[in-house]
Every structure is written in structure tokens, then in C-alpha cells.
Amino acid sequence: MSNLPLPGHSDAGDVAARVERKWAFFVVGLMLLLVAMVVYTGLHWAMMPPSRVETIDPTTLHVSGEFIESNLGTAREADGSATVRIVAQQYSFTPQCILVPAGTPVTFRATSADVVHGFLIADTNINSMLEPGYVATFKTTFDKPGEHLMPCHEYCGTGHEGMWAHVKVIDRARFDSLAATARRLSCAN
Secondary structure (H helix, E strand, O other), X not given: OOOOOOOOOOOHHHHHHHHHHHHHHHHHHHHHHHHHHHHHHHHHHHHOOOOOOEEOOHHHOOXXXXXXXXXXXXXXXXXXXXXXEEEEEOOEEEOOEEEEEOOOEEEEEEEEOOOOEEEEXXXXXXXXXXXXXXXXXXXXXXXXXXXXXXXXXXXXXXXXXXXEEEXXXXXXXXXXXXXXXXXXXXXXX
């Protein structure tokens, strides 16, 4: 074969080179845009986390404020929703078993008294880390009665494997009757 251009195709190599160059610029530009987005969001979120940041003194959790022991568990709010307050500490959650109503908006407010703990409610969309000094807040609605395991999924020390709790979702009418006689609910009530 000779290197002579075919009739009518003398500049095919030049056309191919231009098209390849355009695609190369496009790909490089797209990669630069993606890197810029990652850098921007990383810097922006480092200065301003994506959720509301609420701090608390982990050394005084049990002494005063929202997370004293008598305030832990599930409470019925005036608007009909429920709020659950939980404290994680090596190697347990307090309360160990939580009652929540089915078909009702539930707000979880949780914190850690000592180290970073994981907060996961199996078969739900709740999965977070509990850091000492911060209050984690998340909302969900449980569709039907049932039981969910709540393990710590962040290694927190040598007793980590035994750190778990339960969330029992009960019928709303039953929850309302229990809430009428107790200020805070847990499975111990």
C-alpha cells in the first residue's frame, strides 16, 4: 500500500485530528468542571455544614438540659408528632428500647456522651453518626407496626459489638393511650 491520498480524501487525516482535538478539549473541560465542583462543595461544606449544627456540652448531658435521664425516650408533641431523645455512650444507648407510633412523624434527637457512635435503624432511612458535642436531628415516619434493630455501626471500643437497642413501632392508638399516662415512653413503661 502506498501513502498516497485517495482521490477526494486528501484532508481526511486533518479532519480526524481536528475532531479528536475538539473531543479532547471537551473531556478535559468536563473533568475540570467536575473537579471544581468537588473542591467548591468540599470547601463550602467545611465552612458551613449541610444541616443545622447544634452543639451541646457532653460533660454535662446527664446533669441539666434536654438530655437528662428523665427526658430520654419518646414524647408526644402538641402537634401530634413524636420526639425521641437518645444518648449514646460506651457501650449502650439510653433508652435501650424505644416506642414510637406508626403513621406519625417522628423526630429523633440524639447525641454522644463520650466517643463517636453510629446510629442506624435497620430497614429505615436513618443512618447517622453521633459525635460528642453535637446533637443529631433526623425525621422519619414508620408506616406500620414492627420492630427494628438499632446497632452502633461505628467502632467505639472493645465493647462495640454489644452496643445495640430496639425501636418498637406500635399502633398509634396504643401509643396515644400509653402517652396519656406517662411523660416519656420507652419499652420499660
